[in-house]
Amino acid sequence: EAQVTQNPRYLITVTGKKLTVTCSQNMNHEYMSWYRQDPGLGLRQIYYSMNVEVTDKGDVPEGYKVSRKEKRNFPLILESPSPNQTSLYFCASSSWTGRVSGSNQPQHFGDGTRLSIL
Amino acid sequence: QKEVEQDPGPLSVPEGAIVSLNCTYSNSAFQYFMWYRQYSRKGPELLMYTYSSGNKEDGRFTAQVDKSSKYISLFIRDSQPSDSATYLCAMSARGSSNTGKLIFGQGTTLQVKP
Numbered sequence: 001e002a003q004v005t006q007n008p009r010y011l012i013t014v015t016g017k018k019l020t021v022t023c024s025q026n027m028n029h030e031y032m033s034w035y036r037q038d039p040g041l042g043l044r045q046i047y048y049s050m051n052v053e054v055t056d057k058g059d060v061p062e063g064y065k066v067s068r069k070e071k072r073n074f075p076l077i078l079e080s081p082s083p084n085q086t087s088l089y090f091c092a093s094s095s096w097t098g099r100v101s102g103s104n105q106p107q108h109f110g111d112g113t114r115l116s117i118l
Numbered sequence: 119q120k121e122v123e124q125d126p127g128p129l130s131v132p133e134g135a136i137v138s139l140n141c142t143y144s145n146s147a148f149q150y151f152m153w154y155r156q157y158s159r160k161g162p163e164l165l166m167y168t169y170s171s172g173n174k175e176d177g178r179f180t181a182q183v184d185k186s187s188k189y190i191s192l193f194i195r196d197s198q199p200s201d202s203a204t205y206l207c208a209m210s211a212r213g214s215s216n217t218g219k220l221i222f223g224q225g226t227t228l229q230v231k232p
Contacts, residue, residue: 004161033220040126043162043206043222058219090161106152107220109161 004110012116021076023091032074036087081117124223137194141207148209
């Protein structure tokens with residue numbers, strides 16, 4: 001079954017304690033992305049990756065890091081979490097032609113990770 | 119002003135009604151338009167995907183894009199209680215350096231009452 005898998009699904013932690021949210025996809029997609037979803041603000045992009053070892057900032061990258069060492073995995077790292085990073089996080093993936101002028105492909109989302117930073 | 123505007127609702131309709139969900143946008147470079155459905159405690163699920171202007175139909179769902187008005191719509195015919203969810207519009211521009219960059223609306227919460 002084609003899917004995007006995030007872990008953990010729920011996490012409560014404290015300010016300053018480093019954490020990593022894992023994301024894995026089994027569709028051989030080049031493109032992966034992280035979003036956060038907050039009430040009244042919708043989904044906002046944090047970081048994205050167009051392929052292995054290629055990552056770039058989205059709209060709200062402050063306080064987050066990512067890495068893309070393998071095609072299937074795209075972990076989100078919070079080095080020193082703060083309460084304003086309490087949110088619902090989604091990982092997504094899609095195929096991508098590799099050309100700037102190429103067609104966009106729709107993104108497939110995981111089921112989300114609810115983070116609470118106390 | 120947000121790039122994509124969507125009325126958050128909530129919208130409540132009786133079973134069998136025709137539902138109209140809408141988004142407006144300001145960026146004329148947007149060419150890819152998507153509708154996602156999100157159930158509680160789940161990730162967004164792609165419903166409809168259209169390129170440029172026009173209509174696209176899939177079962178009870180019809181997506182319309184009017185680029186001249188910068189307005190997109192999703193129609194749900196014969197709505198069912200199982201359609202109760204949050205509907206998110208999303209769009210992206212062709213040829214940008216981030217070809218996968220999606221801009222989302224806030225989402226409209228729909229409740230279909232039996």
